[in-house]
Amino acid sequence: MSTREGDPFEVWAPDRGRVRVRVGGADHPLRPAGGGWWRSDTTARTGDDYAFLLDDDPTPLPDPRSLHQPAGVHGPSRVYDHTAYTWGDSAWTGRALPGSVxxxxxxxxxxxxxxxxxxxxxxxxxxxxxxxxxxxxxxxxxxxxxxxxxxxxxxxxxxxxxxxxxxxxxxxxxxxxxxxxxxxxxxxxxxxxxxxxxxxxxxxxxxxxxxxxxxxxxxxxxxxxxxxxxxxxxxxxxxxxxxxxxxxxxxxxxxxxxxxxxxxxxxxxxxxxxxxxxxxxxxxxxxxxxxxxxxxxxxxxxxxxxxxxxxDLHHALHCALTGEDHGYYADFRPPEVLPRVLRRVFLHDGGYSSFRGRTxxxxxxxxxxxxxxxxxxxxxxxxxxxxxxxxxxxxxxxxxxxxxxxxxxxxxxxxxxxxxxxxxxxxxxxxxxxxxxxxxxxxxxxxxxxxxxxxxxxxxxxxxxxxxxxxxxxxxxxxxxxxxxxxxxxxxxxxxxxALRRARPELADPRLDRFTVEADPDGRGLVLHRSVLRVACNLDGAERAFTLDRPARRVLLTSAPEAAAEGARVVLPAESFAVVDTGGPAPT
Missing domain, CATH: 3.20.20.80 (Glycosidases)
Incomplete structure (x- = not known):
């Protein structure tokens, strides 16, 4: 409930015995309106600066439901008319969260x-x-x-x-x-x-x-x-x-x-x-x-x-990429954590959190x-x-x-x-x-x-x-x-x-029960399965070879031009990734 053109000034102040509104240098009383609300007989005009006075306190206070504070949080509120703005987005139909970046x-x-x-x-x-x-x-x-x-x-x-x-x-x-x-x-x-x-x-x-x-x-x-x-x-x-x-x-x-x-x-x-x-x-x-x-x-x-x-997703990624393991990152240090969290969302999903000292x-x-x-x-x-x-x-x-x-x-x-x-x-x-x-x-x-x-x-x-x-x-x-x-x-x-995420809907597929992650024992080599696509990541400081579950047809995107794919084998230089299309029907 905000003050706008033609409305009375209103405020919820249930424990006060007297409330006034100061507008244009003059103070106007508000009367009880039930439920702890106070309402004035004075109506608002767009652009008016106003503030409330509670009981006998001489300090004018901004409206808790203020829409405009041109003089900052200690200054008076200003009556603002939402209808005065002419919008140009009539064709906008919204943007759903699924699939968005x-x-x-x-x-x-x-x-x-x-x-x-x-x-x-x-x-x-x-x-x-x-x-x-x-x-x-x-x-x-x-x-x-x-x-x-x-x-x-x-x-x-x-x-x-x-x-x-x-x-x-x-x-x-x-x-x-x-x-x-x-x-x-x-x-x-x-x-x-x-x-x-x-x-x-x-x-x-x-x-x-x-x-x-x-x-x-x-x-x-x-x-x-x-x-x-x-x-x-x-x-x-x-x-x-x-x-x-x-x-x-x-x-x-x-x-x-x-x-x-x-x-x-x-x-x-x-x-x-x-x-x-x-x-x-x-x-x-x-x-x-x-x-x-x-x-x-x-x-x-x-x-x-x-x-x-x-x-948890952030912490697992941060720990794997930076090596930091102090404070709340300590639980995310083991090599199996990143693939687990990628698959399950939470590391702490009922187990012990050392940072919190409890499950x-x-x-x-x-x-x-x-x-x-x-x-x-x-x-x-x-x-x-x-x-x-x-x-x-x-x-x-x-x-x-x-x-x-x-x-x-x-x-x-x-x-x-x-x-x-x-x-x-x-x-x-x-x-x-x-x-x-x-x-x-x-x-x-x-x-x-x-x-x-x-x-x-x-x-x-x-x-x-x-x-x-x-x-x-x-x-x-x-x-x-x-x-x-x-x-x-x-x-x-x-x-x-x-762009690839948009071009290949498999990469935005939200179905977690169809998402798998393969990881090397040291946690430095990971392969995400995204339908017929494979996302291979080498987090190691040396070249690493990956054997995919399906033959590679082509490399769609890589951070290393020297990345190579032949048959089911993908070789990635240190600290690089490749998105590989294995073609054929999607696995069921």
Whole structure:
């Protein structure tokens, strides 16, 4: 329920004895309207700046359901009219998640300008790459001068003004749709950021704590309106901004003991909206639970998410390609882990997790669950940005192994996701950064970051200052890299892999019960079976020969020109892959 032209000003503040709205320098009383809601006799006009005053507190507060915050998270809200924007995507019928390739994009570092309008100027690169869906990291209003990751948002329905505000997001989505690109948005409902978190002053929105801040009240007194707040926010992004889906951040932190979980309720409402809009809408969960019920259909007792991120797939790939085995990578060290996880999705599917110190997860029913319900990726914002220096995989892995990793992801039965710049092995890091202006908060973030990595053996001088503007600037993509070696060759390989995935539907076949992986005992040689296609990967530092189960007819794509196939024998140079067509009817 957001304020728009001609509507009364409304706000949910169940525990307050008096509420006023300040518009144009004048204060107007609101009257109780039932259920903890307050409503004014004054009506809104597009462009009006307004703020609420609670009881006798003289501090004007932004609207919890604000759609526009031109003066930042501490300033007044502005009445915004969704109908004023003229859309140009009437021919857009949507983009289904199965078979698609995703591209994770952070607006503030995708271009030097760090705006949605500037990002539009680079969309043709994504079209040429072969991307189907762009996943935007959070664009909700967050505290700070300008730049940050976006996961510390405090006004969930307003587009961060330094990115361009609400009209800029609509222009971006419009531009994507005209190019055949769908758009997903990362949303954060599990906590509030530390700067501008006024929401709890209005009502019982939060109860308890998460590792990042106060935990959403989903099952306590007053939680009916809190749940409605989340669902209405999600539906608003999809309906009013023409988005094609949402990525739900860290849903394991949504503590909900009700008989019907918030995620189940949300997926039902989104499906209903999709039917009305006549285009697919996808909900993708980030979950640390390794619980297949996340993506099990509601009618089968699950939450009905379209997909979830699979960090186990990432960890297995990362460990095999980089050799890192510290922290949570330790369980992924054995050579049999990568082929197992490629086949089964989760390593921790009921067994012991040394990092957690307990058993964890549950197995995926590979006969009933399609692979497109799990996202596979070599890199993402967390797995890069939560490293001390934000170093990408390209900083510690050869281009040959990066190519093998790309082949394993893009030729797998899972939904592939690429992190921006990965497609050309970008040399720029992507460290954590923020721009908090409060000196105490800024210093707390700085010290907390250094303390976290000091426990891992990093010297203070080795950890970038997250508040220093140069840290953000270091993360901005360098757009002349793709034209230079070795980046140009990596980009060409990514394009070729995605094109082959489109040309040969076998590579996107999500049926896990028809997907097999052969692996050498040392785990350095793998062959994926994709119907009549074989994807051979040599992760070793020396040449390796593979004996296929069927004679090779031709090599469709390889990262090494000297790769050779004769009969059922394929010889690959060190750190290379080949996609081989064995021809004939597909195996049954």
């Amino acid at each position: 995703l591209y994770e994009l952070h607006v503030g570092t995708f271009t030097p300008e760090g705006t949605l309008d500037a990002a539009i100027g680079r969309l043709d690169h994504l079209v040429d790459l072969g991307v189907d869906l762009v996943e935007l990291m959070p664009v909700n209003a967050f505290g700070g001068a300008d730049h940050g990751w976006g996961y510390d948002g405090v006004l969930w329905g307003a587009v961060h003004e330094p990115y361009g505000g609400p009209d800029a997001l609509k222009r971006f989505v419009d531009a994507c749709h005209r190019r055949g690109l769908g758009v997903l948005l990362d949303v954060v409902y599990n906590h509030l950021g530390p700067d501008g978190a006024y929401l709890p002053r209005f009502g019982p929105y939060f109860a308890g704590e998460t590792a990042w801040g106060p935990s959403l009240n989903l099952d306590g007194p007053g939680s009916d309106e809190v749940r409605r707040y989340v669902i209405d926010n999600a539906l608003g992004w999809l309906r009013d901004f023409h988005l094609d889906g949402l990525r739900l951040d860290a849903v394991h932190a949504l503590r909900d003991s009700r008989a019907r979980h918030l995620l189940t309720e949300l997926s039902a409402e989104v499906d209903a909206l999709a039917a009305g809009l006549r285009r697919p809408l996808s909900l993708i969960a980030e979950s640390d639970l390794n619980d297949p019920r996340m993506v099990t259909p509601r009618e089968a007792g699950g939450h009905g998410m379209a997909a979830q991120w699979s960090d 964890h997860g549950a197995p995926v029913d590979t006969a009933a669950t399609p692979g497109h319900r799990f996202l596979a990726y070599l890199q993402n914002h967390d797995q890069i940005g939560n490293r001390a220096q934000g170093d990408r995989m390209a900083a510690r892995t050869s281009t040959g192994l990066l190519a093998c990793g790309a082949a394993l992801v893009l030729c797998s039965p899972y939904t592939p996701m690429i992190f921006m710049g990965e497609e050309w092995a970008a040399a720029t890091p992507w460290p954590f950064f923020a721009s908090f202006t409060d000196p105490g908060l800024a210093d707390g973030v700085r010290r907390g970051r250094r303390r976290e990595f000091a426990a891992m053996g990093w010297a203070e001088s080795e950890v970038p200052d997250p508040i220093d503007p140069d840290t953000r600037r270091s993360a901005v993509l360098c757009w002349d890299e793709p034209e230079r070696p070795p980046h140009k060759a990596v980009l060409g390989l990514y394009r070729d892999l995605i």
